[in-house]
Amino acid sequence: MKANDIKVAASICAGVIGYSYALKFAMAGLEVWAQNRTPESSKLAQQRVHESLNSLVTNNVYTEDQAQEIASRIHYTNSVSEAVKNAQFIQESSAEHYEVKWKIVEQIEAAAAPDAIIASSTSGLLVTEIAKNAKHPERFCGGHPYNPPHLIPLVEITRGEKTAEETVACAKDFYQRIGMEPVVLQKEALGFICNRLQMALYREVADLVMNGVCSVEDADKAVTFGPGIRWGIMGPSLVFELGGGKGGVSGLMNHLHDSTTLWLQDMADWKEFPAEWSDIAQRGVDEELSHRTPETGNTPETLAAYRDHMLIEELKLHGKL
Ligand SMILES: NC(=O)c1ccc[n+]([C@@H]2O[C@H](COP(=O)([O-])OP(=O)(O)OC[C@H]3O[C@@H](n4cnc5c(N)ncnc54)[C@H](O)[C@@H]3O)[C@@H](O)[C@H]2O)c1
The missing domain is CATH 1.10.1040.10 (N-(1-d-carboxylethyl)-l-norvaline Dehydrogenase; domain 2)
Incomplete structure (x- = not known):
């Protein structure tokens, strides 16, 4: 798989990290499938996408029309197989437990193309262990983001014992192509960099x-x-x-x-x-x-709004938005 061949991406378990990855993929022009377990959690993901895009419009990154176009590229589903069946890049952001990730890996592999790349958002589990029951462990890697990945460019790519070099190279090219800044860990290290x-x-x-x-x-x-x-x-x-x-x-x-x-x-x-x-x-x-004001954030909500506004201005200076 080459990064340029990736036209469809799936974000499996679109919670806090997964919705933001789905949005990042859509911002980069990809067609995206965002999967959640229930209609309620899909609705929440959709709402989070909507709010994040509103903030990007308010901060003059996108016009209303552009934001709508980005939103229209994201399809929501409760089925893992529907989400992954046409995807060339699959990002899984399920809860941070091996048992949960093993089940998700099984569901993804049952429906995904055998050469689709599968990246895990895991913050600290080992890729080797996440992919231990996989039929194709060579196409698994870690793609650890910083919250929220639709704004923070860094992604730490980690490999398991069976991860192929081509997988790491493709993931690195792909993340770069969508405007992120990947760093590849040469060996596994707890907590990454x-x-x-x-x-x-x-x-x-x-x-x-x-x-x-x-x-x-x-x-x-x-x-x-x-x-x-x-x-x-x-x-x-x-x-x-x-x-x-x-x-x-x-x-x-x-x-x-x-x-x-x-x-x-x-x-x-x-x-x-x-x-x-x-x-x-x-x-x-x-x-x-x-001691802070609402303008610079004095509640969790206003502090997050201030952080996002400053982050967006900083990213514009870096040419990342
Ligand atoms: N939140 C962060 O700041 C952050 C940063 C970097 C990486 N991560 C990593 O991203 C991943 C997701 O974290 P999050 O913060 O988005 O969590 P979250 O709780 O918002 O989302 C987790 C998702 O997993 C699903 N899930 C939970 N239990 C499940 C089960 N038994 N079977 C199937 N699906 C299940 C939930 O429905 C939800 O969609 C984790 O691996 C975490 O370590 C989180």
């Missing part, structure tokens, strides 16, 4: 707050208006390449070696988050929200 990076930073947030160095709000502010604003443009190694001046990243690392050694020795190295952290984090976030 980004969740490890996020949790390394968040462990330090927890340690700083619990040691009384700063509040949750100030840690958020420090990331948002400091390194975070740069990370939205380029990654940490490129940031340090510039920070090192003529010496580049190697000059910076050598120059700061003694200091960074002291910092690292003082930083958290726990192997699990302290039990009390979740309550401390929640109190800190509640306090932080009470």
Whole structure:
């Protein structure tokens, strides 16, 4: 299968992630089948697509007519076999349990073309294990998105022991073709790349707050208006390449070696988050929200609207919308 041959995509289990993948595929011009188990959940998926498209219209990404055209490319069904029978690319986003995914894999394979690519949205299960009963495990890979995938470009492609190189290459080309930014993991790693990076930073947030160095709000502010604003443009190694001046990243690392050694020795190295952290984090976030305005988000709803608006503006700068 070649990425250019993919004209029809299926999004199996169109929940939070699956509806958004269906929308992303439709935004890229594909014909899409979105599957849910019940008419009620199909209705919810349709409503979520409608709301997301409205937000893209409000933020001047699409006209009303374009949004309608995108929506018209998505067909809703409660049948896995109807969804996959003509699809060349199948994204499964079922609940994060092997037992659920094994059943879904069986249903997909019973109706899909033998060369259709099947990608799992799994956040942490092993592709090898998800595809262990598959008739064609070579066409399975992981396609781990960040929520919501119709806006966030990153997708982490993972492989199982039996995943074919052609599958990884095709998935990578396909995601690229629809405007996403795939990264391929060379070997299986728990948490993939980004969740490890996020949790390394968040462990330090927890340690700083619990040691009384700063509040949750100030840690958020420090990331948002400091390194975070740069990370939205380029990654940490490129940031340090510039920070090192003529010496580049190697000059910076050598120059700061003694200091960074002291910092690292003082930083958290726990192997699990302290039990009390979740309550401390929640109190800190509640306090932080009470200082914000509706415009920048002070409830989960207005905060999500603010995030989407800013994300869309950032994506426009990156040429991703
Ligand atoms: N939510 C996120 O931020 C996020 C991010 C990246 C990846 N993921 C991954 O995406 C996948 C879906 O997560 P989600 O957040 O969309 O969850 P969700 O609960 O919104 O959707 C899960 C879907 O699975 C279906 N399902 C649940 N139990 C089932 C069963 N027994 N048989 C058949 N279908 C069943 C549900 O009907 C629903 O359509 C998971 O693998 C998750 O790890 C989630």
